[in-house]
Amino acid sequence: MMQRTIRFALAAMLCAAMLLPTAPAIEAAGDEHAYIADIEDLPLMDGLDEVPEAGVSFDKPVGRIVEAFAHGAVDRQAVRAFYRRTLPQLGWSRDEADRFMREGELLEIYYLGADGDLTVRYTLQPR
Template sequence: MTAHSALARAALAAALLLSAPAVAAAAEPASFVTGMGDVPAMPGLTSAENGALVFDKPGGRIVESVMHGAVDRKAVLGFYAQTMPQLGWKPVGNSRFVRDGEELRLEFPGGEAKAGLTTVRFVLKPK
């Protein structure tokens, strides 16, 4: 684990504890998007059953992971807009972030929530 990664995990833990209600923070440990150990999973989102696609190549890693939950799309965007800069990610538009030669995109397949569930695809790739 690099110093940057350890610092990012510590900052993430602090951000999640500050952004979640005290009872939920005490009951649930901080979790991360599957395959992306330094990208937090928003409270209320859970990993889809198919897991993550992870490709590690000389030019950088490529990771795709899908999560869903009974959360509003605007709340998802707000959570990541607030949390990611604290972890060193620079916002580029509404649902994109860049850091250290990587780009993270949040995609919402299928558009608006279906049956009260919002699906979020996290795509991480070299910039």
């Protein structure tokens, strides 16, 4: 009887484990982020909203070229810390302060405006 109970418990745990999501978590569990429309795996920090009418996107034979903007009542250091912490989880490596590289692409992040009324500009291009 005890072995049957143990087998049942193990089977139940295996089934539960199979139902868990397998995608890597960004930040802590439970955090959901929006993403830049034309850079589908570039998350937006909480507090930022994409400004879709300001961006442009081109697909070239050598790679994609994207310029996107987001705006929010956030400060530059918080945004910088978010991307330095999050982008390496998505395969990006930091080259310079706000410049990241991955698989032949270069992502640069610029900050326009003042803290509390900040616009973030993202440029993605082939390297």
